Amino acid sequence: MPEPERPPLSIWQRPERAGRGPAPEHSRASIAAAGLAVADAEGLAAITMRRVATAIGTAPASLYRYVANRDELTALMADAALSEMPLTDLPTDAGWRADVLTLAERLRALYRRHPWLLDLMMRPGPAMLGPAAVDYLEGGVAALSELDAPARTKLEAVSVLTGMVSMFVKDELGAGNVSEQAQAANAAYLGSIVAAGNHPHLAAVMMQAAADPTAGGAPDPGQIFKRLVVGVMSGLLAPPALP
Amino acid sequence: MPEPERPPLSIWQRPERAGRGPAPEHSRASIAAAGLAVADAEGLAAITMRRVATAIGTAPASLYRYVANRDELTALMADAALSEMPLTDLPTDAGWRADVLTLAERLRALYRRHPWLLDLMMRPGPAMLGPAAVDYLEGGVAALSELDAPARTKLEAVSVLTGMVSMFVKDELGAGNVSEQAQAANAAYLGSIVAAGNHPHLAAVMMQAAADPTAGGAPDPGQIFKRLVVGVMSGLLAPPALP
């Protein structure tokens, strides 16, 4: 029997080094760090096999000795970035809402520091949890430890929280990356659609938003973020108002 | 003054046809439909300029007469797919929770019918709303019309709902696309990490999930979906429990 054709394991289960040939000149960690630096400086589009290879001083083909394909390279980078998030100080004694908010705000800060990480997290494929992702999950469940909700519910809540933060920052950064002209053009476009008469509810909303009774300018994103996080998590985890 | 170098408008504001030359042999709608069919049959990776061009029977370069780049092509496709969602029957008199749940379930069904649409919605760039996206927004706000929350709050709620549904289906489809072997390998990997002793909360959660008192197998995703949607939206929109 000539080997039953083993399926290739994910990079997290494959050993980094096999003990036979010459010692590799690089490590997964150093490659991830190099990619992280390139992505921070030039964006995710700059993460090509050639670019990262030259960043660590090798030929492109050599990278494939450490990584099966580009997706594995980005997975390494994502886990490296995730590992920057502090987690060991949770839970505090300030209550689960405060702890969850802390976690959410740290994730938002991480996304804003490494915008490319957000793009990676949004990628279609199945989520292959690296060590840092597992730590993050542990931190999230830990923040909810004072609650006695079912285990599945807590996992779902952490998942929803993560997704919500990701979507929030995606909108936040996406909106920030358009020129003032384009933004004005888009507003005009939306206005022209609403002016056509269908979309009455949208028209009402835009009217109300324009004639806002509170402060004049745009509301503080941080404030909105807080409200959303607390609202969503309360809806998922707070007891449904016992009498 | 030689023209002030106009910035190029988005595809939704550009007229489809200028009135001078020969009549175009195709339309944005027909191109979007062709792309939609290709993506349904072969996935988003099959959406290349060449592939779509041959699908409508032209040379690759001709596509650029209709679309400035690949992103505009996918935007066309996304809006075409979104327009499949029925919206005119909302709100009903069953209450905003039921209506919002209906909307969410329709979006989930749409994502499952066109998995590539989900990938497009997750793309980094700023959201350029096409006509169907505006209709969707109108439908979402309409479903909340019986509430007297501030306009901004309603928009936020629709946005969060959309994001939550997207994330949910992403996880759902992502998990479905891994072989049973890979799933088992992943479980083993996670188990080995948890067995190392750190991650006590995760260990507890996995233990509790394994020895589940309720039904044996996996819980119904549809049920979870319902619970999450109602929970999240209640947390954002329900009054905070007055005494």
Added chain:
DNA sequence: ATCAAATTGCGATCACCGTTCGCAGTAATT
């Protein structure tokens, strides 16, 4: 000590991608 096996770095190369350019043909405007 010797040798076979396994592994590393990598030059060369493949197929494919998005996009551009210029040209011939065509229809509306002047």
Added chain:
DNA sequence: AATTACTGCGAACGGTGATCGCAATTTGAT
């Protein structure tokens, strides 16, 4: 009739992820 602006598109460019085979190197077994 002349001009103008558009259409379709053949050909090409620079860049991409990935593969293959080879020489060099180190380990483990004999």
